Amino acid sequence: MTRVVVLGAGMVGAACARELALAGFEVAVVDRGGPAAATTAHGEGNVLVSDKPPGPELELALLSRRLWPRILAALPDARAAEWEPKGGIVVATTGESADALRAFAASQRAAGVAAEDLDAAALAAAEPHLTRDCAAAVHYPGDAQVQPAGAATALLADAVRAGAVLHCGREVTGAVARGGRLTGVRTAEGVVGGDAFVNAAGPWSGEVAGRLGVRLAVRPRRGEVLVTAPLPPTVFHKVYDADYVGAVGADAGDLRASAVVESTRAGTLLLGSSRRRVGFDARIRPEVLSVIAGRALRLFPSLAGVPVMRAYGGFRPYVADHLPVIGADPRLDGLWHATGHEGAGIGLSAGTAAVLRDLMLGREPDIDAAPFRVDRPAVRSGGETG
Structure with missing residues (x-):
């Protein structure tokens, strides 16, 4: 053997x-x-x-x-994984990013991805607490989450x-x-x-x-996440700004951040995301957390008074x-x-x-x-x- x-x-x-x-x-x-x-x-x-x-x-x-x-x-113990096939919603808040999002979604559809355009009414029904200042939105039913x-x-x-x-x-x-x-x-x-x-x-x-x-x-690339106190049902999908795709694919070593907001089964919200190349420097940077919070608030203004329970960061394996x-x-x-x-x-x-x-x-x-x-x-x- x-x-x-x-x-x-x-x-x-x-x-x-x-x-x-x-x-x-x-x-x-x-x-x-x-x-x-x-x-x-x-x-x-x-x-x-x-x-x-x-x-x-x-x-x-x-x-x-x-x-x-x-x-x-x-x-046998799959419940520990907390599988949530909740789907994702990507939103664009400017005309330029809306055009880019629509083109990106169209290219994905051609590759076999389910990607559904949402009008303003459908977006409001799917995410009632999301800002109404959205120029385009796409629903991805295939997105999921685990613990x-x-x-x-x-x-x-x-x-x-x-x-x-x-x-x-x-x-x-x-x-x-x-x-x-x-x-x-x-x-x-x-x-x-x-x-x-x-x-x-x-x-x-x-x-x-x-x-x-x-x-x-x-090489390591660092990211940070904020965790709110438990809330009543507020965010129902993984919701993120269309800029997230660009941050993922960026080569720059400086801070790249975009708004990513999603719930957990415990009722907390995870607020991300950041990407930095800082070696294995594990220090939490308040200025990075501030950028993350500010971008999340642009998508969900009602979170302004919600306490942040903790913040954490980790290293991800980056290849150029x-x-x-x-x-x-x-x-x-x-x-x-x-x-x-x-x-x-x-x-x-x-x-x-x-x-x-x-x-x-x-x-x-x-x-x-x-x-x-x-x-x-x-x-x-x-x-x-x-």
């Missing part, structure tokens, strides 16, 4: 561990902390198709969206039921290789051996790859061409990668795990995996997209 060691117990690592264990691999999961304790615990839980232009990432998102309900239906830590731990639990073994508190410090093949990873607690190793360490994937002897241009990295590393036999999803890892994890499983089994994945290959320029050249 092939022994696979998954490096990372976040959402992507958990999804990969489950798929590989169910496929018959002998799986071990190694994480320097605990399950879902880092990037996964600091996300919003988005499972989105609305923010992705036609292309490879959208294909991966559509695959993932098809797989998520099937996966949850098979989990990220709950979903990841449910996936890990299912992997363990299928035979996977979880090793927490083990930081990878180096590689053991024989004849150009990776045969083990060194940790302070000793060597963990295997036949194949999956680097699913999220924002730390670049560091982990370096310790194993290869270069991987995955904004595509995940999925597949075998041609420079080191036995090393695979499943990383680089930036802020979309929760939603894309299901499809990523399925693609990785098929590649490791020598099967043709349901979508073309070539755009996610490890040896493409943006991944191997320090972040240049050329």
Whole structure:
């Protein structure tokens, strides 16, 4: 039986561990902390198709969206995932952004995404507390949400039921290789051996790859979220400004922010979002939180008097061409990668795990995996997209 060691117990690592264990691999999961304790615990839980232009990432998102309900239906503790197929609404507040939103939605429809234009009356009925100062709105019924830590731990639990073994508190410090093949990873607690190793360490994937002897241009990009006190039902979809798509795709390292507002089952509202490249600087910046709050208030003015209960931030694995990295590393036999999803890892994890499983089994994945290959320029050249 092939022994696979998954490096990372976040959402992507958990999804990969489950798929590989169910496929018959002998799986071990190694994480320097605990399950879902880092990037996964600091996300919003988005499972989105609305923010992705036609292309490879959208294909991966559509695959993932098809797989998520099937996966949850098979989990004994699926309730922990808090699956909410609530749909998303994207709004434009200027004429220019309205034109861009309509064109973007049309291109997505051509790629198979359900995207419904909303007039003013339909928008008011769907989101009665939303500002009426909207020039255009599009409803995406395929958008959904999970509770990220709950979903990841449910996936890990299912992997363990299928035979996977979880090793927490083990930081990878180096590689053991024989004849150009990776045969083990060194940790302070000793060597963990295997036949194949999956680097699913999220924002730390670049560091982990370096310790194993290869270069991987995955860097951290930081995001922050505000959490309000619990409210009566106020926001019924994931609602965001059309500028969000531009912020996701931006290459600049300075602050990019847009209004993103959604509810949780607990009644709180999550207010985002920001994107900054600041290395692993974990300090919360009040000026960033102020920008997030101000943009949220433009969409929902009635939130002006609502208390903010807390704020949190986390790091997302950024790749310069904004595509995940999925597949075998041609420079080191036995090393695979499943990383680089930036802020979309929760939603894309299901499809990523399925693609990785098929590649490791020598099967043709349901979508073309070539755009996610490890040896493409943006991944191997320090972040240049050329």
